[in-house]
Amino acid sequence: MSEQSMPEHRGFRHWLDVRFRSPAAIYGVIVFAAFVTISADHAENAWDMLGSSVGTLIVFFIAHVFAHTLTDHGEHGLGEATRRAVQHSAGMLYASIPATIVLIIGGVQGTPPDDLDDLSLWATMGVLAVLGYNAYARRGANVTMRLLGAAGTAALGLFIVLLEYAIH
Numbered sequence: 001m002s003e004q005s006m007p008e009h010r011g012f013r014h015w016l017d018v019r020f021r022s023p024a025a026i027y028g029v030i031v032f033a034a035f036v037t038i039s040a041d042h043a044e045n046a047w048d049m050l051g052s053s054v055g056t057l058i059v060f061f062i063a064h065v066f067a068h069t070l071t072d073h074g075e076h077g078l079g080e081a082t083r084r085a086v087q088h089s090a091g092m093l094y095a096s097i098p099a100t101i102v103l104i105i106g107g108v109q110g111t112p113p114d115d116l117d118d119l120s121l122w123a124t125m126g127v128l129a130v131l132g133y134n135a136y137a138r139r140g141a142n143v144t145m146r147l148l149g150a151a152g153t154a155a156l157g158l159f160i161v162l163l164e165y166a167i168h
Helices: 011-020 023-040 046-076 078-095 097-109 113-138 143-167
Strands: none
Touching: 011 023, 011 078, 011 113, 023 046, 023 078, 023 097, 023 113, 023 143, 046 078, 046 097, 046 113, 078 097, 097 113, 113 143
């Protein structure tokens, strides 16, 4: 059975696509990593980092939902526009899960903020690498190109996070 004829509700690729392969999710994973990196400079522990980063991401999520609802409201009505906005923006929240898990585990273990910053960046780059690999796989690239695409995607994401950190 070809990939296109497989039911859409099955498999890891569909799960990944629904939660992580959207512009909102990719934006979310990058900005959350930047929030964590910025918060590491001021936090005394993982819980400070987690509260600051998650709180800021939720504000960005609400702003994203608001913007999407406002632009869609005239065409679909408030309720439907809001539902679509939340669905469209949910990737921002899903994308923060791996780094959030790192922060929670680090908080339980008493890991210092600087170390948690590094670990959460690794988790973020892992998410971006998987997305890059998956994008090249969908294009039919060979394994070498998939791996190079994964590395390039993660490296570009890291550059953007560091750029965001530098201007804050």
